[in-house]
Amino acid sequence: MAQSSLVGKEYRGYRSQDGSIIAYDTKIPQLGPKDVVVRITHSGLCASDIAFVKLGAPIALGHEGVGNVEGVGSDVMQLKIGDRVGGGFHRDACGSCKYCLKGKDIYCYNRIVLGEGDYDNGTFGQFYIGKETFLHKIPDNISNEDAAPLQCAGVTVYAALRETVEPGMRVGIYGIGGLGHLAIQFAAKMGTEVVVYSTSADKEQEAHAWGASEFHLVSTMYETIKAPVDVLVITGSYYPDFEKAMTKEFLSRNGIIVPLTAPMGPMDLNTRNMFFDGYRVYASLVGSRGLHAETLEFAAKNEVKPLVQVTKLENLGSLQKVVSDLEANAVRYRAVFEL
Numbered sequence: 001m002a003q004s005s006l007v008g009k010e011y012r013g014y015r016s017q018d019g020s021i022i023a024y025d026t027k028i029p030q031l032g033p034k035d036v037v038v039r040i041t042h043s044g045l046c047a048s049d050i051a052f053v054k055l056g057a058p059i060a061l062g063h064e065g066v067g068n069v070e071g072v073g074s075d076v077m078q079l080k081i082g083d084r085v086g087g088g089f090h091r092d093a094c095g096s097c098k099y100c101l102k103g104k105d106i107y108c109y110n111r112i113v114l115g116e117g118d119y120d121n122g123t124f125g126q127f128y129i130g131k132e133t134f135l136h137k138i139p140d141n142i143s144n145e146d147a148a149p150l151q152c153a154g155v156t157v158y159a160a161l162r163e164t165v166e167p168g169m170r171v172g173i174y175g176i177g178g179l180g181h182l183a184i185q186f187a188a189k190m191g192t193e194v195v196v197y198s199t200s201a202d203k204e205q206e207a208h209a210w211g212a213s214e215f216h217l218v219s220t221m222y223e224t225i226k227a228p229v230d231v232l233v234i235t236g237s238y239y240p241d242f243e244k245a246m247t248k249e250f251l252s253r254n255g256i257i258v259p260l261t262a263p264m265g266p267m268d269l270n271t272r273n274m275f276f277d278g279y280r281v282y283a284s285l286v287g288s289r290g291l292h293a294e295t296l297e298f299a300a301k302n303e304v305k306p307l308v309q310v311t312k313l314e315n316l317g318s319l320q321k322v323v324s325d326l327e328a329n330a331v332r333y334r335a336v337f338e339l
Contacts, residue, residue: 006037006071013125014319015060016053021323023316024060026120028071034132036079037071043088043123043313044148045322045335047178047261052115053323063088063114064151065123066144067339076132084138086151086296087130088123089114089286106288113286124313126339136293139300149178149306149334150299152286157183157235158295159287160258164231167191170252172229173212175236176203178334179261182306183235184210189302195229197221197240206307228252234259239267246273254278306334313337 009028014021028037044064052059066086069079079085093100093108100108112118121129138147157179165171171192173183180196187194188211196212198204204215216224222244230252232245239262245251246269257279259267273279287295298304309331311322322335 011126019056031073033073033075035073038067038128039070040065040067040339042066042144042148043337059119060122062122062124064148065128066147085135086147087135089152091118103290145336148336153179155287155292155295158186159291160284164256169230172232174234180235181333185304231256234262246270256280256282258282308334308336310336313339
């Protein structure tokens, strides 16, 4: 579709305002040279969306969007009309700073990510306007509904694992939810021995099917674990008891703690054990462009597949219902909206 026929086209989206979610109507703007208009077909619901609502941040919601290219700016070279693409969290970077030049553009000081600029553009609307180099082609063997959670949840766990694990390591996954169930699959396919900790006994069979070697209930994990893990990835909604977790019987000396989804705020760490056992904390924010593309390629090649609950996004009520379900832990792994 030519740019001229898209500019000014009205569509509905959803945004955070004063601690609530509201519907709003907007229009496709005049495109910049590198802008791409994506007609969104599916978008994942992430806990980050809900966090911004609770913070009262006035931003358009949705950042796990997948759809088809419908319009391109004058200098777009790598994408064409009809291409299936995804993105939505990481939206721009300067391209010339030390972070960008090292492939770490997610940490660019001039980055645009969800909640930091581009406040009126989200993937819960019919259209999303992204920069060409911050949209990623979806492999042919991944459906749009399965690709949606990979745009944030998938990239987040893959990037963290990619930087911290090696084949043969014992990798602990603490919490099996939207991120945790993907972390199990990615870690297993990377050749690690995956050890899972969960509060839900009914998730054991699924954890083993995804590649876990061991499954332990959080309530008894310090007593039942067979050997310490080398990396502990926190994908649950709260931190473990670090007085017990940061011991050489649970986490190997020189082991790495990777907090991904635990609550924002202080981490109560035992510094004595950290010093004497050489523990490290590795923080990771989603992933830079190179790792985003690599995530999709790895998932396609190794059949990493999210377990999704798809809901038609018809109106504000349908959005609020799924948000309430997610807050009540009533969503099994990952919620995806079909637009």
